[in-house]
Amino acid sequence: MVASEFVSELRQRYGIEFKDLSLLDEAFTHSSYVNEHKELGLKDNERLEFLGDAVLELTVSDYLYRKFPDRPEGDLTRMRSAAVRTRAFSGFSKEAHFDRYIKLGKGEERAGARTRLTLLEDLFEAFNGALYLDQGREANIKFAKQIIFPKIDAGEFSADMDHKTALQEYVQQDGEVDIEYHLLAETGPAHARQFQVDVAVDGTVLGSGIGKNKKAAEQAAADDALTKLRAK
């Protein structure tokens, strides 16, 4: 079962007490641990992650919708993407000390899975899935008020709102430049169309991106270019 100091910590820091501790336990059981202890017949946290992903998506969407009554849909979508992406969710997991309590298989532990961002993201989702099943969506909103909404209020995800604008600001620091986006390919069946775009600054291709429409692919390309420019 999940460590008793974690149960105490959840209560003290977040006021969360699980009625059904087996749900909390399931959320903190990685598939690698299940595989190494087949004889125990444990459940891993992947189904809870599936559910928690959707719970968090609505929690964040509802908050953004009400907080920014005058922002167009595109801005809300970009902020939501930034708030629910791996970097954000893995950060929340660490802030809540979830990384200390996930049960891993020995191989994954040695491979450094405990600090892997996607694992921490999945864990944050699984915890929220368990919380939703145990206490209903109000409990997720209460938890988000403590751990997600303050970052939205602080504008932490607004910088990610529009990568094209951010790229423009970055490359034009030293004067006017010419930024062009080119559509390279359209692939996939009609119901799951994919667009591939690259972005060139003064004729040099700096990044590429894929998206379900041209606009999304351009945003991804701008984000890619910015990431590479900032890493220089």
Next chain:
Amino acid sequence: MVASEFVSELRQRYGIEFKDLSLLDEAFTHSSYVNEHKELGLKDNERLEFLGDAVLELTVSDYLYRKFPDRPEGDLTRMRSAAVRTRAFSGFSKEAHFDRYIKLGKGEERAGARTRLTLLEDLFEAFNGALYLDQGREANIKFAKQIIFPKIDAGEFSADMDHKTALQEYVQQDGEVDIEYHLLAETGPAHARQFQVDVAVDGTVLGSGIGKNKKAAEQAAADDALTKLRAK
């Protein structure tokens, strides 16, 4: 305002009565209508679509999670994708006669937007966003019980569960064949990695796909190949 026969139809067919009819009105106002009637200062349905998208994602996820207690996360994710995709949502919109009542600009009307699947998908999402704001999530669940869950129960989305298996069954009708998936490219920044894969049957490339991991890209490639094979 939205047509009174539609208000009656919603009440009679689905037992839905909006407290705030302006929300229903907003859900049925396309941006092209707003642009053609700037003097009216209307709101289009895009913000409601943003919200409704997340409401529907949770509604479907919750239902699948509870209905299939023994299915692994991968199966749930594929069924969810099938149930919330354009083809599904646009079908629900038509079934509920939403296509009759959307307010369009004249240009879009002439261009055939009223039957465009993505418009009908957005409309279904916007309606659910409006319903959620007006009456809370229980109303969305009640509506889903009438229009979405019966299709899940009938297995309508299970066929889409696993494209790789479906492709295998399709091409092996006339005997054993060799199916291979090849990773073509990995692109994008670490937090938004994209994988591109193609699928070859007996050495002939039949489809390609993109996904956020190799498994998803392979599923997309299999789906692409199947679509092309079935169109032959």
